[in-house]
Amino acid sequence: MVENNDIELSEAEAEQYDRQIRLWGLESQKRLRASKVLIIGLAGLGAEIAKNVILSGVKSVCLLDNEKLKEIDLYSQFLAPPDKIGENRAEASLTKARALNPMVEVTSETKSVDNLPDKFFQEYDIVCATGLKQEQLERINNACRDSNKKFLCGDVWGMYGYMFADLVDHEYSEEIVQHKAVKRGSDDAEKNARETVSINVKRRAIYVPLQNALSVDWTRPEMRSRLRRGDPSYFVMKILLRFKDEYNRNPDPAKRKEDTKILLRMRDELVKELSLPAGFIVDALLLDVFGTVSGAAAVIGGVIGQEVVKAVSQREPPHNNMFFFNPVKCVGFVELYGQ
Amino acid sequence: MVARVAGVFDEKLTEAIANSKILVVGAGGIGCEILKNLVLTGFPNIEIIDLDTIDVSNLNRQFLFHKEHVGKSKAQVAKDSALGFNPNVNIVAHHDSVISNDYGVSYFKQFQIVMNALDNRVARNHVNRMCLAANVPLIETGTAGYAGQVELIKKGLTQCYECQPKAPQKTFPGCTIRNTPSEPIHCIVWAKHLFNQLFGEEDPDQDVSPDTADPEASGEAGASALSTEGNTAGNVERKSTRAWAAESNYDPEKLFTKLFGDDIRYLLSMENLWKKRRPPTPLVWDNLPGKDNAPAQHSGLPDQRTWSVHECAQVFAASCSALQKDLKSRADGDHLVWDKDEKSSMDFVTACANIRAHIFNIPLKSRFEIKSMAGNIIPAIATANAIVAGLAVLRAQAVLRGDINSCTSVYLRPKVNHRGQLFVPEKTLTPPNPKCYVCAPKPEVGLACNLKQLTLKDLTTAFKEGLNMQAPDATVEGKGLVVLSSEPGETDHNNEKTLEEIGLNDGCALLVDDFLQNYEVRVRLQQEDEEKSWRLVTDTDAPMPAPKEDEKPANGSNGSDPKPGPSTSRTRADSDSDMEIIEEDDDEPTVKPPKRRRTEVSDEIVNLC
Ligand SMILES: [Zn+2]
Numbered sequence: 040m041v042e043n044n045d046i047e048l049s050e051a052e053a054e055q056y057d058r059q060i061r062l063w064g065l066e067s068q069k070r071l072r073a074s075k076v077l078i079i080g081l082a083g084l085g086a087e088i089a090k091n092v093i094l095s096g097v098k099s100v101c102l103l104d105n106e107k108l109k110e111i112d113l114y115s116q117f118l119a120p121p122d123k124i125g126e127n128r129a130e131a132s133l134t135k136a137r138a139l140n141p142m143v144e145v146t147s148e149t150k151s152v153d154n155l156p157d158k159f160f161q162e163y164d165i166v167c168a169t170g171l172k173q174e175q176l177e178r179i180n181n182a183c184r185d186s187n188k189k190f191l192c193g194d195v196w197g198m199y200g201y202m203f204a205d206l207v208d209h210e211y212s213e214e215i216v217q218h219k220a221v222k223r224g225s226d227d228a229e230k231n232a233r234e235t236v237s238i239n240v241k242r243r244a245i246y247v248p249l250q251n252a253l254s255v256d257w258t259r260p261e262m263r264s265r266l267r268r269g270d271p272s273y274f275v276m277k278i279l280l281r282f283k284d285e286y287n288r289n290p291d292p293a294k295r296k297e298d299t300k301i302l303l304r305m306r307d308e309l310v311k312e313l314s315l316p317a318g319f320i321v322d323a324l325l326l327d328v329f330g331t332v333s334g335a336a337a338v339i340g341g342v343i344g345q346e347v348v349k350a351v352s353q354r355e356p357p358h359n360n361m362f363f364f365n366p367v368k369c370v371g372f373v374e375l376y377g378q
Numbered sequence: 379m380v381a382r383v384a385g386v387f388d389e390k391l392t393e394a395i396a397n398s399k400i401l402v403v404g405a406g407g408i409g410c411e412i413l414k415n416l417v418l419t420g421f422p423n424i425e426i427i428d429l430d431t432i433d434v435s436n437l438n439r440q441f442l443f444h445k446e447h448v449g450k451s452k453a454q455v456a457k458d459s460a461l462g463f464n465p466n467v468n469i470v471a472h473h474d475s476v477i478s479n480d481y482g483v484s485y486f487k488q489f490q491i492v493m494n495a496l497d498n499r500v501a502r503n504h505v506n507r508m509c510l511a512a513n514v515p516l517i518e519t520g521t522a523g524y525a526g527q528v529e530l531i532k533k534g535l536t537q538c539y540e541c542q543p544k545a546p547q548k549t550f551p552g553c554t555i556r557n558t559p560s561e562p563i564h565c566i567v568w569a570k571h572l573f574n575q576l577f578g579e580e581d582p583d584q585d586v587s588p589d590t591a592d593p594e595a596s597g598e599a600g601a602s603a604l605s606t607e608g609n610t611a612g613n614v615e616r617k618s619t620r621a622w623a624a625e626s627n628y629d630p631e632k633l634f635t636k637l638f639g640d641d642i643r644y645l646l647s648m649e650n651l652w653k654k655r656r657p658p659t660p661l662v663w664d665n666l667p668g669k670d671n672a673p674a675q676h677s678g679l680p681d682q683r684t685w686s687v688h689e690c691a692q693v694f695a696a697s698c699s700a701l702q703k704d705l706k707s708r709a710d711g712d713h714l715v716w717d718k719d720e721k722s723s724m725d726f727v728t729a730c731a732n733i734r735a736h737i738f739n740i741p742l743k744s745r746f747e748i749k750s751m752a753g754n755i756i757p758a759i760a761t762a763n764a765i766v767a768g769l770a771v772l773r774a775q776a777v778l779r780g781d782i783n784s785c786t787s788v789y790l791r792p793k794v795n796h797r798g799q800l801f802v803p804e805k806t807l808t809p810p811n812p813k814c815y816v817c818a819p820k821p822e823v824g825l826a827c828n829l830k831q832l833t834l835k836d837l838t839t840a841f842k843e844g845l846n847m848q849a850p851d852a853t854v855e856g857k858g859l860v861v862l863s864s865e866p867g868e869t870d871h872n873n874e875k876t877l878e879e880i881g882l883n884d885g886c887a888l889l890v891d892d893f894l895q896n897y898e899v900r901v902r903l904q905q906e907d908e909e910k911s912w913r914l915v916t917d918t919d920a921p922m923p924a925p926k927e928d929e930k931p932a933n934g935s936n937g938s939d940p941k942p943g944p945s946t947s948r949t950r951a952d953s954d955s956d957m958e959i960i961e962e963d964d965d966e967p968t969v970k971p972p973k974r975r976r977t978e979v980s981d982e983i984v985n986l987c
Contacts, residue, residue: 053679057435061750062523062757065678083418087764094438094760114386115418117463135462138444140437197386198772292385330386333418334775337411337768342800345524345761356793362800366772369786371801373794 048072052142056096067352071097074351077163079103079152079179080170081128083115083331084195087340088167088347089136090118095348099144101163102136104129105151106170111292115195115331157182165189165350167343173253173280180205180249189350192249193343194279196289196328198366200339201276204346204358205246211353212239244359251377252360253277257313270372271320272363274313278305278320279328292329299326323367338364342371387775394778399423399488403476403505404495405452406430407758408519410442411767412493417460417467419771425489427472427481428453433719439760477504477848483896486512491774494518495767499544503816503846504895506531506539510817511896515777519770523757524792526766528773530785533817534810540846541811543916553592556585558651562735562743566752569730570716572637573723575619576628577701577714586619586637588644595648628702630695631663638733639663658737666691667736681746687736690729697726718753727752765790769801783807815845815916821899824915826906829882835873838862840912845899847892855887855900864893877903 048068053060060068074097078089081104093100108119108128118132129147137145148155152168152175160166160182168176169192176192183190184207193202216237255262282298282305283289290298302325310320342362349357358373365371384392400421402412405428416424430452432443442459443452451473461469474480477500486492486508494516496502502518509516509531516531518539531538554560555568571584589595626632642660645651668686676683685693700722705714716723728745731752735742749755773785786804794800815823825840832840841850841862849864861880863869872880882888884905891898904915 047677048679053681054434055437057438058755058758059438060679061755062759065682090441091760091764094441096438111386113418113464114420117414117418120462121464139441141445295385326388332386332772332775333415334768334771337415337764338772338801341761341764341768344764345759348761358794358800364801369769369772369784369788369801369803370799372797372799374798 052096055140055142059095063348063352063354067348067354068096070352070354071095071348073098074164075099075101075162076347076351077101077103077160077166079166079168081106081116081119081132082112082170083333083336084169084193084200084340084343085128085167086116086118086132087336088169088343089132090139091340091344092167092347093136093139093143093145095344096140097143097347097351099146100136101146101148102129102132103148103150103152103155105149111330115333115336152179157185161186161188163188165191165347167347168192169194172283173249174284177248177250177253183207184248190249191343191346191350193339193362194276195331195336195339196279197330198327198332198335199272199275199279199324200335200364201272202339202343202346202358202362203249203252204350204360204362205248206244206350206357206359207246209244209246209350209353209357210241211244211349211356212241213354213356214239242356244357246360247377253280253377255376257315265374266316266319269374270363270365270368270370271324272365272372273361273374273376274306274309274315274320275324275328276363278302278309278325281305281309290329295329298329302328321367324365327366335364335366338371388779391775391779394490394780395419395421395775398490398778400425400774401486401489401492402426402495403492403501404428404497405440405442405456405471406436406495406497407439407760407763408521408767408770409452409495410440410456411764412495412519412770413442413456413460413469414463415767415771416774417464417469419775420464421467423468425470425472426453426456427474427476428456429473429475435719439758439763441760476501479894481508482894483508483511486514489514491777492516493770493774496520500846502539504848507816507846507892507895507897509533510538515782517770517773517777519766521758521762521766521790523759524762524790526762526790527787528766528769529787530773530777530782530807532782535782535807537808537810538814538817540816541808541814552583552585553589553594556587556589557592557595557645557648558655559734559738559740560655562731562740562748563751565731565734565738565740566727566748568734569727570752572619572730573701573714573716573726576623576633576698577705578716579713580618580620588641588648590648592648592651595650628698630698633698634661634663634691634694634733637730638737642737656739658739661687661733661737663691679746681749682744684742684744685729685732687733687742690732690736693725694729694733697722697729701726718749718755724749724752762790765801813916815899815914816897821897822902823899824902824904825912826904826909826915827877827912828907828909829877829884829903829905831910832877832912833874834862834869834877834880836912837877838873840914841890841901844912844914845890845901847890847897848894850890850892852888852890852901854882855889861888862890 056068076092076097076099078085078092078100081102089100089102104127106128108124108126108131110124112119112128113121118135119128123131127149129149133145133147152171160179166179166183166188168179180190184205187207189207190205191202194200214237216235218235257263282302290302303322306320306325309315310317346357349355359375361376362371362373387395398421400416400423402409402424405413405426409426409428413424413426432447432450432452432455434448436443437445442456447455453471453473457469457471461467492505492509492514494502494505506516510533513533518529518531520527530536550564550567554564555571559565559568568586572586574581574584575586623633638661642658646657666688668688671686701714718724724745728748731748732742769788776785786807788801788803790801795802810817812818815821838850841847850862851864852862853860860869861882882903884903886903888901888903889898890901
């Protein structure tokens, strides 16, 4: 995927990226510098992802959004200033996004994803989609897949959030640290130094597309057993994606009461449909799903930003294939769906 | 109303946020992120404190700062940038140390929550005590590389920051540094000591010459009861290294010949040392390895190329003259302070560490690697900071909503655990340690020392460095006799007297208090003839309970229990498992801290063998 160009880092780059090069190494930094990232959806989560990815020092970031900046965005969207309400969200975010790191080329695109051809998405090494409907996500995922490009998507509703990753056929190296005793010209046991040796192991991970992960057959015995020990966060995502499909919007803070009722009803329907245990999806998980809470956007945006870095630098095992943040328990975990 | 859209939160939380006042301590990587989240969420009153200024190596994560801000106050720039997100928030910025009489208990009491985003243990300990004294919930945060954690501290409900003893700082025996180095870190420590001997603050504990008092050398290894005279007698020469260097006008060749020729030959004469070790090889200035070789082809950062010994000698010469020039340009008695980001200082340590490593058959390291070890750089990335800050603000919301009992510690792991968890919450709050010498109802601690040798001045140091007090006062329990006063001049005349001379004896109890921290502890003196300095004896000295399976993050492949700690954990060179979670690499604060912080910012404590 990302070509590691052999041009050495400039002194300015080495200085600015010093603390992260010391963590993930020079090779990763070079791969980052060669990669092109598309971020779809510039609400709070998109802004968080953009910040993390731009700071990491990729080659370029395109911010894609056809929506206008709304008041509710300001709860979590820090790239677009409050005086730009009514303007396109991607364009309104450009100035601050560029200021984060002048070494990264940041552009905007204001068309709807529905009006963009598949080849538009295929020009990027990795696409991060937020705020879209399931159907739109699956279409872009498949377009990326067709040209062997990586795809991530995610969303934050209130304090809850998720991420999905399809890195197709992903090769990466993993650093394994080992401790070994080293003798230094002496038989004296206490003079033996302990040295950490890190070796890089090449690994490979195969991913499935989003439609597989979202159409899990919950009647299968292994899925039933997962329910017994599992966390209901997957189903919260299902309910919220359905809500978006059905009402063509997210739950609205101004209609907190009415929408909560709808969500609880949709929850009951899903429980029936998939014969889930009663009480499995607790009410509490559906009460704080309004707007985008800044802290949650930072959490999910941090996870997605780190997955972008791992994916394009091909270093360290990326999450396969879904991450959920359950704010009731404050737990964040990875589960594999659809394989 | 700052919370612009109703309905995002339930009414209770909306109202609690609207009436809140939050203090953020630290405007580094996590601090910037916390401030952003608070401002966006609509917290109406925020104060932020940081004494630091912005450095270019901050810019990869401290996103409120840009290149044009380098050198400016972190707190002030963070405030200005954050107001751009929401101009209706009231932010007060303090470019200041949080350890100050300006921020007393009553200052802390005005906040509903204090959020720590610090990079050193001294300040963490201090804010811990202030929050205990003010009875304000403290949310403590830290990251190191990919890992991090968020912990709630509330008086009486949870353990405090000092309830569990922290891993002690890794130290190296003086004779390993001076006589028998076997690892690169030994040579790096030696090189930093040499820097201080030649250009910095001279410290007798940082002698770099051969140590003839090495018990192994005297042939009676094992009978290691060293007398104090042994230490001074152990030095090859009485004249300070600095005076000697000045006499030879810092001539690089002369310095080189003494340090890497004569001193090594002297070490060789201590034959016992080399019975089971490979002996070192003295070097000659004009015949060094690599002299006739062209530099090897190198890809990577220039700093990542390992220099030949010949190149090291050239860098040694160049950096010596640059540093000497710098020293000469200063007022008499002034000295240089080693700084990993100052070119000549870093060049000097790299060159000297590598020359010494070559002499002792230790692998040479690149300037890049030596900078990490000598500067105790903890890698820091934007994403881990964002996650930890996000979790911290969500925890703060839960506290405000009245769900404080649900606010267990959360660990961000570098990799998922076997249950697939990346953020791992503890199941329950950890209750206070009843024997904690900070948060127990009647704090108590033992101080082991030799009362015949420890002076009142040393005792003051013990209170400041060991008990992390800022301005201790001490009286004899039951008698009310003032032993130590924080008022200047009141007890100074006793400074050089031993504790025995001022009438303190074994078993004697002192009531020691720090007015600023509103903290009093009963200190029991314990006579120990063998103790050369002082040592705290706590009931919490039992080893830390083993981490609960899979609730703690692991660093790298070995499970460990990272705790917020000092930025000066030198142990990183040895093993990841000792790495402590801290916020930043931002080593030393720019404002020279008061003397009591010396152990925190100084590099290593060298014990006698
Ligand atoms: Zn305590």
